[in-house]
Amino acid sequence: MAISAKAKRHAAKVVEHLRRAYPEAKCALDFRTPLELLVATILSAQCTDVRVNLVTKDLFAKYRTAADYARAPLERLEEAIQSTGFYHNKAKSIQGCCRTLLEKYDGRVPQDMDALVQLPGIGRKTANVVLGTAFSIPSGIVVDTHVARVSRRLGLTSQKDPVKIEQDLMERIPKQEWIDFGHRMIHHGRRVCAARKPNCPECPLNAICPKIGVDAQGDGGKRGQGDKGKRGRRELGRR
Ligand code: SF4
Numbered sequence: 387m388a389i390s391a392k393a394k395r396h397a398a399k400v401v402e403h404l405r406r407a408y409p410e411a412k413c414a415l416d417f418r419t420p421l422e423l424l425v426a427t428i429l430s431a432q433c434t435d436v437r438v439n440l441v442t443k444d445l446f447a448k449y450r451t452a453a454d455y456a457r458a459p460l461e462r463l464e465e466a467i468q469s470t471g472f473y474h475n476k477a478k479s480i481q482g483c484c485r486t487l488l489e490k491y492d493g494r495v496p497q498d499m500d501a502l503v504q505l506p507g508i509g510r511k512t513a514n515v516v517l518g519t520a521f522s523i524p525s526g527i528v529v530d531t532h533v534a535r536v537s538r539r540l541g542l543t544s545q546k547d548p549v550k551i552e553q554d555l556m557e558r559i560p561k562q563e564w565i566d567f568g569h570r571m572i573h574h575g576r577r578v579c580a581a582r583k584p585n586c587p588e589c590p591l592n593a594i595c596p597k598i599g600v601d602a603q604g605d606g607g608k609r610g611q612g613d614k615g616k617r618g619r620r621e622l623g624r625r
Contacts, residue, residue, distance in 0.1 A: 389557050397558035399594045400540055404570040407590035411566070411573040413519045415439065420495035420520035421487075422446055425455070427512045428479050433470040441470055452493040455484035479507030499525045510549065518565040527555045528568035532575025539579060541596040 414435040417423040422442065429438045445466050449455050455463065464477040483505045487493050495516060496502060502513035510526060517525040527533070529548040533555075537543045543554035559567050578585050584600055586592055 394558055397542060401559060401563050401567060403591045403594060404574060408570045408573050411569040413569060416442060420516060421452060423520045424495055424516050425480055427515045428476055429467055429470045432472055438470060441467055452484040452487040455480055456488050482506030497521045497523060524561050524564040527552050527564045530572060533568060533571045535581055536571050536575045536579045539598050539600055541598050
């Protein structure tokens with residue numbers, strides 16, 4: 387279905403407001419190579435970027451190539467990443483990815499969405515992070531939990547499925563903005579439009595945000611504790 391001119395104008399305003407609010411927003415994961423970003427992104431599932439950066443500081447000093455990960459005893463790798471949580475699955479994904487990189491791509495990370503999503507444990511979100519941030523290729527828009535939530539509140543999508551949300555965003559946001567838009571939305575979701583307490587009164591997008599799904603006053607949890615608690619629980623229940 388064609389996107390209305392009004393919807394595109396609204397999306398353009400969101401892009402502009404985000405650019406002004408967060409001109410320097412970038413990926414919060416530390417990395418020096420595409421492989422390091424791939425590994426850090428796998429580790430970031432259900433884990434804070436701060437924790438991932440702590441873990442990768444030592445990890446990247448010991449594991450420098452895809453072969454290092456591919457040949458490491460799995461238990462050793464698990465031990466190194468344990469504090470990021472879900473370490474059995476993450477270690478398997480990292481090792482599986484690196485073995486495929488060695489077999490098919492000479493140990494390098496391919497610069498191609500179709501190839502990346504064939505790697506074990508890699509979906510569109512991780513592939514978009516790697517392509518956009520390591521290679522500056524606007525393959526799509528990163529849709530994590532922050533981008534999903536903020537996009538719905540801003541009226542850029544009504545979808546819940548990340549692939550459908552990404553589709554809605556790609557139809558509304560100009561391609562040259564996709565990479566920065568993802569970084570800025572994540573930044574905004576973490577610092578202002580938080581899941582339980584969106585800080586609408588101090589939000590740089592307040593004037594243009596329809597606040598869909600946020601309570602009528604959009605007070606961002608700044609009122610009495612009793613009300614706040616109830617609203618917080620209601621919102622948690624919805625998401
Ligand atoms: S006005 Fe409120 S709901 Fe809208 S983006 Fe800002 S914090 Fe989020």
